[in-house]
Amino acid sequence: MTTPAIHTTAMSKMYGDFAAVSSLDLTVDQGEIFGFLGPNGAGKSTTIRVLLDQIRPSSGSAKILGHDIRTESLEVRRRIGYIPGDLAFYPSMTGEQTLRYFAKLRGGVKQQRIDELAERLQADLSKKISEYSTGNRQKIGLIQAFMHDPDLLILDEPNAGLDPLIQQEFMEMMREVRADGRTVFLSSHTLSEVERVADRVGIIRHGKLVVVESIDGLKKKAVRRLDFEFGSVVPDTLFDGIDGVRSAEFNDHHVSVSFDGSVNAVLHTAMDYEVVNLHSREADLEEIFLAYYRDDSSAGAKNVS
Structure with a gap:
């Protein structure tokens, strides 16, 4: 059997007595685009931070491409591309300097690949980060995530600020990753953002994974x-x-x-x-949840993204 791109077992993250992520059992296969869906505050970003060993799980375990997220975190980082939901760069550096910096951290990335991605995303690399709009800064984030052709892309709300034409190009880039046998883990609170490209989706609500199914199956519930x-x-x-x-x-x-x-x-x-x-x-995702996954006992849950 092929090693899963992501595999978690009873993974939880507690803040005091509050479970930001609760007993998460999730398997993402290699070669698929997996949509990780939920409203803001559902636990999506917390899950990603745990997977990337930015914060430690309170219990349970997880592996990325067969590597333990804690004991083999360096190997995990080598094989992934990542764009965070709260993207930030050094403001005084240009886009080109920023990408060169990340390329060196990666051990080298072909300039031709960076130029190709910049052209596809219509990214001007000559300006300073501080001069970029949200959408143009997001383009730099996408380039640094894709430029080394990682085995797994973990993308947290990657469409922020992108205009519709660039969104279409970004969707095509994800399809190319899938066609190459690699994997995309796409976290979003917007159903329409993932339904055009995802093979399967997982829905998280109040830190709990409430359903994993195909995009067609989800549409029937919408x-x-x-x-x-x-x-x-x-x-x-x-x-x-x-x-x-x-x-x-x-x-x-x-x-x-x-x-x-x-x-x-x-x-x-x-x-x-x-x-x-x-x-x-x-309907937005929250309406779908209210219709199909109502949990009155969680009505007072706190917001932790």
């Missing part, structure tokens, strides 16, 4: 929303009894309907009245 603007006030019982409707919120001429399954019955009912405007959107 609650969608239709926002109607009617020409007049409609009865607040309009959508009662409609198959798939989870809830309907009425506010004057506006009605927001959360549903799963087919949209036909919802639209057919609404068309009995004058619809002035209609907007469709997917």
